[in-house]
Amino acid sequence: MDWKYENNWWIYSDNMTDEEKANHPEHETFGGYLKSIPYKDACALMWDNMTAEEKQAVTELPNFNSDVFEEITGIKI
Numbered sequence: 744m745d746w747k748y749e750n751n752w753w754i755y756s757d758n759m760t761d762e763e764k765a766n767h768p769e770h771e772t773f774g775g776y777l778k779s780i781p782y783k784d785a786c787a788l789m790w791d792n793m794t795a796e797e798k799q800a801v802t803e804l805p806n807f808n809s810d811v812f813e814e815i816t817g818i819k820i
Contacts, residue, residue: 750785754778783817790818 754763755775767776780788790798801807802820809820 749779749781752778752780786816786818790816 753775754777756764756770759767759770759775763776763778764770770776793801801812802809813819
């Protein structure tokens with residue numbers, strides 16, 4: 744399965760980097776911009792920000808399969 748979905752986040756102007764502001768001058772009108780990242784990149788960010796206990800809870804779910812998890816998220820456990 745090829746996951747090409749993107750996750751979108753609204754980034755307020757106050758939280759934008761100088762590079763983002765230069766690439767998205769419309770932020771001055773709208774107060775920010777819509778940032779899109781690939782699904783698997785979003786999964787990696789989520790996993791990296793989880794505690795060890797949260798990660799353990801995921802892997803202890805009934806019928807958890809690390810191969811399926813990797814296929815869906817790109818995260819190898």
